Amino acid sequence: MTRPIDVGGLSGEKALRLYRGLVRIRRFEDRVYQLFLRGELPGTLHQYQGQEAVAVGTCDALRPDDWITSTHRPHGHALAKGVSMRGAMAELYGKATGCCGGKGGSMHLGDPDAGMVPAIAIVAGGNSVVTGLGLAFKLRSTGQVATCFFGEGATNEGAFHEGLNFAAVQKLPIVFVCENNMYGASTPFHLTSLVTDVADRAAAYGVPAQVVDGMDVVAVRAAVETARARAAAGDGPTLIEAKTYRFAGHSRGDARGYRSRDEEKEWKERDPIDRFGLALTTAGTADEAALAALVAEVTSELDDAVEFARNSPDPDAAEALTDAYATPITIGALR
Amino acid sequence: MTHPAGHAATLEPGGAPSGPERRLTIAEAIREAIAEEMERDDRVFLIGEDVGIPGGFGGAFGVYLGLPERFGRDRIIDTPISEKAIAGAAVGAALMGMRPIPDVQYADFLFECMDELVNQAAKMRYMSGGKLSVPLVMRCPVGTSNRGAQHGQCPESFFTHVPGLKVVCPSDAYHAKGILKSAVRDDDPVLVFEHKLLYGSKGREQAGGLDLTAHVPEEEYLFPIGQAVVKRSGTSVTVVATHLTLYRCLAAAEELSAEGIECEVIDPVSLLPMDTETIFASVDKTSRLLIAHEDTLTGGWGAELAARTAEERLFSLAAPIRRVAAHDVPLPVAPVLEQAVVPSTERIKSEIRSLCEL
Incomplete structure (x- = not known):
């Protein structure tokens, strides 16, 4: 699990793209946390630091017109799939310019223009809905593939099983990406399942599965690339289990009393950004200066996104009553 | 061809236009x-x-x-x-x-x-x-x-x-x-x-x-979501009902006609959105409202319609709004038990009769 990241065969361009993707999410999440503590953001937060390699590796292997479903922890998925940083940040601020007009917020980030269904904050909620995305692509022969992100906690929900089984029997073009970060809120997975690897559960449905190092963006990308090709070829879904770790608590105000600092330290030694940066500089794929320049670019992008969000107007209060229906209820309707 | 909107009361019983x-x-x-x-x-x-x-x-x-x-x-x-x-x-x-x-x-x-x-x-x-x-x-x-x-x-x-x-x-x-x-x-x-x-x-x-x-005519037609149908015209009491209960209300209305009670029976067809316009117009005419459904009483759609009618038409009403619904129990199987739970024609008749005496 802690073997060095193999960057052989990775072009400089692709390497920097992946590195940039990781840094964008990390910096975004760190900044968001500060903004939240300063009281600038409403609601709650579920942060993604530590798991960046899963979102970035997965989405980099997808086509731009592929779609994803996400979870209550969607910031990383959104940025990786192409939701604009401005749109995402403004949504966290609850502004009119947010990617969901302020109606989604942190837990429902998404944007159809980027191929992302508003994140589904019900655990395993996406696991049944994603089958419909895959079914539509199959019925229309579009060549698109749907990807469902979910946590290991979702695999004890009925929707995980029903969705996976239906996707399998219908040979739907879907990649199921489980981010096993070991804890469902405070509860460790081993107290909720006698199966250690989520991947083993796929066998029950005749679905091939693979465990990957979720702290290794190259490994995640390779696994998803293979699974995506299989899905697009009409051979059905694959389940990828990415072993990962969330560096932050479950949500805001989680003091993480249920896990040891030693365990956290051990996982932070596998930091997906540090490890990847080291591998790139060691292999000579990129030099320190290039990586530093890239971080500076991301910082500017982030500053811009925060300024954009701060300066954006609140939604008009009247907007609260729009968008519940596509065809407004008018004919002598209940008011 | 779409259904002629807003003129439901002019339709034949059943709401369908005449034709072959x-x-x-x-x-x-x-x-x-x-x-x-x-x-x-x-x-x-x-x-x-x-x-x-x-x-x-x-x-x-x-x-x-x-x-x-x-x-x-x-x-x-x-x-x-x-x-x-x-x-x-x-x-x-x-x-x-x-x-x-x-x-x-x-x-x-x-x-x-x-x-x-x-x-x-x-x-x-x-x-x-x-x-x-x-x-x-x-x-x-x-x-x-x-x-x-x-x-x-x-x-x-x-x-x-x-x-x-x-x-x-x-x-x-x-x-x-x-x-x-x-x-x-x-x-x-x-x-x-x-x-x-x-x-x-x-x-x-x-x-x-x-x-x-x-x-059902040969030619294509649509019936809009959110429009009610007046199945039977009358001036004594407005009766709103769906499904099998609707037919029981229509049967009750025929029998009560002999007693001089003329029910206006409305099929809401849509519950959300509901065509309260048609229902309120009827209540304005009859001053009485009875709502009947096979769904259980508490929190049923009849409760919502009763509340809306009270809010909007209290001064049109000459009597309290009545609801006839399934009793608040799970459904039994034995026919005699089942029919004791859901609204029967007899129960509907008796409720309408007592409502019209108020």
């Missing part, structure tokens, strides 16, 4: 509606349990018989017994622009996929800031038929409490066909509740041997 007689059952009318919509729009597909298996049932109530042969099993999709997958697949496909018609055999099974319906289908459009739509039509058979507590419920009122959903309850072949076609073309998720005892032609014994066929 072509009598269909509700099952036949629904089948025709689905076939026409599948023919018109290749994004429309059926998905559910036992819907297309050769030698199977054509859906739990035979509504889909013949459709797999006509449209192919790519568009009549048989699923595992897996309501969350059925509803989830429908939601996801609808998000991608398809027009799925999922089917759960018995409305009782909707509780297996409440997350997909209530948290996903109903809210996706809103959460996306209006960028996405979920145009699905969920078919849900309801109603007592000696099947007991888990195969006979009328759970439509649950869903009228969910912003983002539309809820319709057609009770005859003409409106079933017209509103199902409207539902397929609607960009919002629509739940269509149909009563099991109203599907057939003969009028099952439990339905009192009613003639359940109705005139």
Whole structure:
């Protein structure tokens, strides 16, 4: 699990793209946390630091017109799939310019223009809905593939099983990406399942599965690339289990009393950004200066996104009553 | 041809325009509606349990018989017994622009996929800031038929409490066909509740041997979501009812006519949105309102209609609003017990009589 990241065969361009993707999410999440503590953001937060390699590796292997479903922890998925940083940040601020007009917020980030269904904050909620995305692509022969992100906690929900089984029997073009970060809120997975690897559960449905190092963006990308090709070829879904770790608590105000600092330290030694940066500089794929320049670019992008969000107007209060229906209820309707 | 809007009171009993007689059952009318919509729009597909298996049932109530042969099993999709997958697949496909018609055999099974319906289908459009739509039509058979507590419920009122959903309850072949076609073309998720005892032609014994066929014209028509139908005109009392209870109210109205009580019987057809305009206009005329449904009393859609009427028309009323509904118990199987729970024609008659004495 802690073997060095193999960057052989990775072009400089692709390497920097992946590195940039990781840094964008990390910096975004760190900044968001500060903004939240300063009281600038409403609601709650579920942060993604530590798991960046899963979102970035997965989405980099997808086509731009592929779609994803996400979870209550969607910031990383959104940025990786192409939701604009401005749109995402403004949504966290609850502004009119947010990617969901302020109606989604942190837990429902998404944007159809980027191929992302508003994140589904019900655990395993996406696991049944994603089958419909895959079914539509199959019925229309579009060549698109749907990807469902979910946590290991979702695999004890009925929707995980029903969705996976239906996707399998219908040979739907879907990649199921489980981010096993070991804890469902405070509860460790081993107290909720006698199966250690989520991947083993796929066998029950005749679905091939693979465990990957979720702290290794190259490994995640390779696994998803293979699974995506299989899905697009009409051979059905694959389940990828990415072993990962969330560096932050479950949500805001989680003091993480249920896990040891030693365990956290051990996982932070596998930091997906540090490890990847080291591998790139060691292999000579990129030099320190290039990586530093890239971080500076991301910082500017982030500053811009925060300024954009701060300066954006609140939604008009009247907007609260729009968008519940596509065809407004008018004919002598209940008011 | 669309139904002439806003002039429901001028229609024949049954709400259908006159024309050459072509009598269909509700099952036949629904089948025709689905076939026409599948023919018109290749994004429309059926998905559910036992819907297309050769030698199977054509859906739990035979509504889909013949459709797999006509449209192919790519568009009549048989699923595992897996309501969350059925509803989830429908939601996801609808998000991608398809027009799925999922089917759960018995409305009782909707509780297996409440997350997909209530948290996903109903809210996706809103959460996306209006960028996405979920145009699905969920078919849900309801109603007592000696099947007991888990195969006979009328759970439509649950869903009228969910912003983002539309809820319709057609009770005859003409409106079933017209509103199902409207539902397929609607960009919002629509739940269509149909009563099991109203599907057939003969009028099952439990339905009192009613003639359940109705005139359905050859030419295409739509019946809009959100429009009520006045099934019988009268001046003494307004009676609003759906499904089998509607027919019991119509029977009660005929009998009460001999006593000088003339009921105006209204089929709301849609529960969300509900055509309160037509209902209030009737209440203005009759000054009395009785609401009847096979759903249980507490929190049923009748409670909402009663509240709205009280808010909007208190000074039109000469007597308190009355509700006749299933008693607040699970459904028993023994026919004598079952009929003691749901509104009988006798109970409806007696309630109307006492209401008119006030």
